Structures are given as C-alpha cells and as structure tokens.
Amino acid sequence: MRAETDKMQAAYFTQVGDPDQIEVGQLPVPSIGPADVLVRICEAAVDRVDAYVRSGAFKTPLQPQQIIGRDAWGTVAAVGAEVTAFHVGDRVWTNSMGYGGRQGITAQFAAIPETRLFVMPNVNPSSWLALVHPGATAAIIVTQLLKLQSGQTLLVEGGAGHVGRMLIQCAKICGLHVIATANPRDFAAVTALGAEVIDYAPGWETKLTGPVDAIIDTAGRVPLQLNLDQLAVGGQLILIAATKEPKVSFDLPRFYMNVQQLRGFVISRASLASLTQANQWLLQHAAAFAPLPVERLPLSDAAKAHAMVMDPQVKTRLLITLP
Numbered sequence: 001m002r003a004e005t006d007k008m009q010a011a012y013f014t015q016v017g018d019p020d021q022i023e024v025g026q027l028p029v030p031s032i033g034p035a036d037v038l039v040r041i042c043e044a045a046v047d048r049v050d051a052y053v054r055s056g057a058f059k060t061p062l063q064p065q066q067i068i069g070r071d072a073w074g075t076v077a078a079v080g081a082e083v084t085a086f087h088v089g090d091r092v093w094t095n096s097m098g099y100g101g102r103q104g105i106t107a108q109f110a111a112i113p114e115t116r117l118f119v120m121p122n123v124n125p126s127s128w129l130a131l132v133h134p135g136a137t138a139a140i141i142v143t144q145l146l147k148l149q150s151g152q153t154l155l156v157e158g159g160a161g162h163v164g165r166m167l168i169q170c171a172k173i174c175g176l177h178v179i180a181t182a183n184p185r186d187f188a189a190v191t192a193l194g195a196e197v198i199d200y201a202p203g204w205e206t207k208l209t210g211p212v213d214a215i216i217d218t219a220g221r222v223p224l225q226l227n228l229d230q231l232a233v234g235g236q237l238i239l240i241a242a243t244k245e246p247k248v249s250f251d252l253p254r255f256y257m258n259v260q261q262l263r264g265f266v267i268s269r270a271s272l273a274s275l276t277q278a279n280q281w282l283l284q285h286a287a288a289f290a291p292l293p294v295e296r297l298p299l300s301d302a303a304k305a306h307a308m309v310m311d312p313q314v315k316t317r318l319l320i321t322l323p
Contacts, residue, residue, distance in 0.1 A: 159182045193290060299320055
C-alpha cells in the first residue's frame with residue numbers, strides 16, 4: 001500500500017562519507033507490509049548518531065539509498081492489515097529508524113513497523129521530538145541500568161547538554177539526589193532542573209562532599225581513574241562518550257576491591273524491548289519535562305544540519321521540516 005502519489009522528497013546518501021554525500025531528491029514512496037504504518041512526516045530530528053551512521057563511524061546495515069535520520073513525528077497516512085494500535089490521521093512519533101537495516105525518516109513519507117511507533121502525547125510535537133532521543137537515552141540509563149534507590153546520589157558530568165538535562169530530570173523523577181558539572185554560564189538552567197551544580201573546570205572533584213553512588217559521563221572529558229576515585233563502594237560509572245585518548249588505564253585491584261562497575265552505553269545498541277520500555281516511561285511522565293531549545297531547517301539544508309550537529313558550539317536541537 002502506498003500514499004496517493006508514488007514519489008516523495010527525501011534526504012539520503014548512497015555511500016558513507018562527509019555531509020556532502022547527502023542528496024535531496026525524489027525517491028519512491030515506500031510500500032508498507034501488513035505490520036507497518038505509512039507516516040506522513042512533519043519533522044525529523046538530527047542526532048549525532050545520524051552523522052555517525054552517514055559517515056560510516058557507526059557500523060550498521062544500510063539501504064542502497066539510505067534516507068537519513070532516526071527520529072520523527074507525523075500523521076498516519078495508511079496502515080497495514082495487521083495494525084491495530086494506529087488509525088489514519090493519528091499523530092505519531094518514532095525514535096529507532098535509520099539504522100540496523102531500517103530505512104530513515106527524513107522524507108515526506110516513511111514506512112514504520114507498528115512496534116516502533118508511538119502515539120503523540122498531548123504536548124507540543126516539535127518539543128517532544130526534540131527530547132525523545134536524549135530522553136530515551138536518559139530513561140534507559142536511569143530506570144534500567146542504574147541500580148539506585150531514592151535518595152542516593154548521581155553525578156551527571158555535562159549537565160547542561162541535551163542528554164545531561166534529560167538525565168537530571170529523569171533522576172529527579174526517580175527521587176535521586178543529583179549533582180551536575182557545568183559551565184558557570186549554564187548554572188541557572190541546570191539548577192532550575194533540580195540539580196546541585198558545580199563548575200566543570202579542573203579541580204571539580206574537590207567540590208564534592210563525599211563519594212557518589214553513580215556517575216554518568218556525557219562528555220568524555222574526565223580521566224577514567226579520576227571518575228572511579230569519586231565512586232562509593234559498589235558505585236557505578238556509565239560512559240556515553242569517549243575521551244580523546246582511546247586507550248586508558250586504571251587501578252584494577254582498587255576497582256574490584258571496591259566492587260565498582262564500569263559500563264559503556266549507546267542507545268543504538270539498545271534492544272527494542274528496552275527502548276520501548278523507556279519510551280513508555282517517557283510518555284508516562286511527558287508533562288514533567290522542560291523543553292529543549294529547537295532550531296528548524298528546511299529539507300534542502302539536510303547536509304548543513306549534519307555538519308551543525310557535530311559542532312560543539314551548536315546548543316539547539318536541530319529539526320528538519322518536511323514540505
């Protein structure tokens with residue numbers, strides 16, 4: 001089943017490489033199978049992982065003409081014969097397309113499996129789309145990976161970033177005491193989310209009043225051993241960014257004698273069950289989240305958006321508007 005026209009505008013690449021590999025042109029409107037939903041896309045988010053997929057840095061199966069993007073919102077245009085959860089006209093969103101052999105969503109239409117689609121909550125759809133990628137990352141970490149009880153202390157390194165802000169909010173919902181490192185210019189914004197904030201400049205660890213129960217490193221700026229030194233016995237360290245030096249060393253006897261845990265995490269390796277659980281948790285708490293700043297670009301600027309998302313000076317969430 002297809003939409004009323006056979007062609008659509010899309011942003012795609014045929015070989016991995018720099019942003020200039022992205023083309024904007026016409027592709028066939030995708031057909032849908034019995035368990036798929038055809039969605040007319042309104043906006044598509046641009047995430048750093050999208051740039052990693054396009055550049056080839058993140059190794060994943062691709063289509064011959066791979067449409068970029070993993071997160072989008074839109075309206076249901078058609079449903080497969082076995083679909084029961086969605087109907088034509090529903091406002092919906094997804095945050096797990098565009099990798100693992102699945103086609104991307106930066107196009108006028110996308111065929112999305114029913115299992116990877118969710119009904120839009122009663123919030124601004126652009127604001128919701130902006131937070132679902134960092135939000136799902138944060139929700140998986142806080143509600144599934146961390147084994148903390150209400151009142152325990154979480155240190156978020158890089159609290160002013162998109163994921164950092166969502167980590168703070170998810171942790172506060174779960175009753176955790178949150179400390180966050182940030183640039184002084186961001187203190188007010190981070191404090192407003194409920195975190196105790198300290199300057200991320202060298203010597204930040206001296207501002208801690210004692211060991212913390214868990215650390216999430218979102219920026220990759222802190223040496224591994226320095227982070228481990230701040231953990232309590234049984235503490236957990238989760239890395240979602242890497243230092244510039246790919247090989248590091250740490251005090252192994254101290255690590256295992258303190259029963260500490262070290263784990264890496266990237267949301268594109270999360271199972272569908274884990275991602276679905278996180279998305280449902282986000283929906284349950286949708287009204288509680290503060291919006292992230294948004295910048296919109298036209299489809300013609302898709303390559304520009306991929307360059308912008310890797311620029312550390314760009315602090316907004318980038319959304320591509322589909323014609």
